[in-house]
Amino acid sequence: MRAARLGWLGITLIGLLAGAGGVLAHSFPREETPAAGATVSSAPPEVVIKFDAPIEKVFAQLEVLDSSGNNDAVGQPIHGPDGSTLSAKLAPLKPGTYTVKWAVVGADTHRTQGSYTFTVANGD
Numbered sequence: 875m876r877a878a879r880l881g882w883l884g885i886t887l888i889g890l891l892a893g894a895g896g897v898l899a900h901s902f903p904r905e906e907t908p909a910a911g912a913t914v915s916s917a918p919p920e921v922v923i924k925f926d927a928p929i930e931k932v933f934a935q936l937e938v939l940d941s942s943g944n945n946d947a948v949g950q951p952i953h954g955p956d957g958s959t960l961s962a963k964l965a966p967l968k969p970g971t972y973t974v975k976w977a978v979v980g981a982d983t984h985r986t987q988g989s990y991t992f993t994v995a996n997g998d
């Protein structure tokens with residue numbers, strides 16, 4: 875009876891450690907500029923995503939798509955000196971809603987990806 879209890883405890887602890895390790899290791903956005911879901915009054919010159927864990931300098935993708943699916947990011951994504959920031963310069967954006975699509979490989983070699991939108995308001 876006692877052995878059985880210890881067995882369950884052991885399995886639970888292993889499960890918790892494995893789960894926590896997986897979550898901590900992956901790289902997900904912590905802060906986006908412009909913020910996810912934001913409406914900004916003027917066209918931003920760049921998009922910046924700060925991740926919660928280091929990302930590899932290769933394999934990173936960052937696209938800023940207009941409503942027609944055209945990519946307004948200019949050139950390759952730029953890695954920040956802190957090792958966990960990715961940014962892209964933008965062509966002048968017209969008013970409208972833009973979809974930011976990102977994909978990165980974390981320092982643990984795991985790939986994560988996602989998307990969010992922001993809106994450039996009409997008029998100056």
Ligand SMILES: [Cu+2]
Binds near residue numbers: 896901980983984
């Ligand atoms: Cu991971």
